[in-house]
Amino acid sequence: MAENGHHDGHGHGDNAEYYVLRAAAMQALLIEKGVCTLEDILTMADKIDSRSPKDGAKILAHAWLDPEYKKRLLADAEAAFLELGYDLPETSPTITVVENTNEVHNMAVCTLCSCFPRAIIGRPPAWYKELAYRSKVVVDPRGVLQEFGTVIDEAVQVKVIDSSADYRYLVLPMRPAGTEGMTEEQLAELITQESMIGVGLALSPESVRAS
Amino acid sequence: MAGDAAARFKVGDQVRIRVGVPPTHFRTPEYVQGKQGKVDTLWGAYPNPESLAYGGDGLPAQPLYQIEFAQTDLWRDYKGSVSDKLLIDIYENWLETI
Numbered sequence: 026m027a028e029n030g031h032h033d034g035h036g037h038g039d040n041a042e043y044y045v046l047r048a049a050a051m052q053a054l055l056i057e058k059g060v061c062t063l064e065d066i067l068t069m070a071d072k073i074d075s076r077s078p079k080d081g082a083k084i085l086a087h088a089w090l091d092p093e094y095k096k097r098l099l100a101d102a103e104a105a106f107l108e109l110g111y112d113l114p115e116t117s118p119t120i121t122v123v124e125n126t127n128e129v130h131n132m133a134v135c136t137l138c139s140c141f142p143r144a145i146i147g148r149p150p151a152w153y154k155e156l157a158y159r160s161k162v163v164v165d166p167r168g169v170l171q172e173f174g175t176v177i178d179e180a181v182q183v184k185v186i187d188s189s190a191d192y193r194y195l196v197l198p199m200r201p202a203g204t205e206g207m208t209e210e211q212l213a214e215l216i217t218q219e220s221m222i223g224v225g226l227a228l229s230p231e232s233v234r235a236s
Numbered sequence: 237m238a239g240d241a242a243a244r245f246k247v248g249d250q251v252r253i254r255v256g257v258p259p260t261h262f263r264t265p266e267y268v269q270g271k272q273g274k275v276d277t278l279w280g281a282y283p284n285p286e287s288l289a290y291g292g293d294g295l296p297a298q299p300l301y302q303i304e305f306a307q308t309d310l311w312r313d314y315k316g317s318v319s320d321k322l323l324i325d326i327y328e329n330w331l332e333t334i
Contacts, residue, residue: 163310191325
């Protein structure tokens with residue numbers, strides 16, 4: 026599903042030009058009506074683009090290494106982000122972190138649009154916004170995992186979290202075996218964007234060494 | 237943003253999601269409407285998006301809950317494990333007592 030270019034719900038999936046024009050029209054209207062200024066829009070875009078999956082990976086790798094930090098991260102993610110120097114813009118929805126374990130595997134989606142913990146890991150991947158993912162993951166999460174090549178045991182409970190309102194969810198993937206003694210920087214390289222959404226697992230150290 | 241508006245429901249309560257397609261912006265997907273679930277978390281009170289979307293002040297703020305559903309209660313032919321869950325955030329004005 027991720028790579029084969031499904032159309033979105035409005036039938037403009039491959040028409041980038043359409044979206045560029047629509048965004049420009051929307052921006053012009055918002056400015057003209059005084060809802061916000063061009064500077065507001067540019068500042069917000071810069072803020073979102075200043076964050077990437079690498080930021081999330083750094084935070085989550087820190088949680089793997091420090092159990093006390095992990096507790097604080099799961100209890101109050103935004104305070105824990107701040108400890109590592111990551112502040113969120115005032116306009117950001119609340120971000121919370123959910124932990125994957127041997128018993129529970131969490132996956133995040135926004136069935137209504139494309140809500141995502143942007144303020145900490147930047148923009149979502151294209152497939153996250155497509156109707157194919159948004160509609161299938163709630164009905165058949167294990168089928169979606171399979172499409173991503175992710176193996177989750179039948180005995181593990183799969184929890185799909187639909188971020189339909191004021192909360193955004195960041196998944197803390199399980200720390201892979203064979204990572205004892207690795208540094209925070211090395212561990213962060215194992216934490217992919219897919220693993221922070223829950224459609225994938227953290228990479229094994231072998232797969233990173235091989236690449 | 238979270239406040240302390242008195243919440244009608246508490247964690248563990250069984251609730252039903254109201255059925256409705258108001259002619260406005262609403263954040264309750266139809267696939268959970270009419271379904272029965274359990275209050276998993278009370279997030280606090282947030283401005284009502286149905287008012288915010290039209291330039292309103294969102295007041296009174298709506299308590300926001302995370303509701304947990306058994307996947308087998310949402311989908312007749314669910315293919316996964318019977319223990320699988322779906323969690324979704326729903327504002328109190330969409331919740332009904334059972």
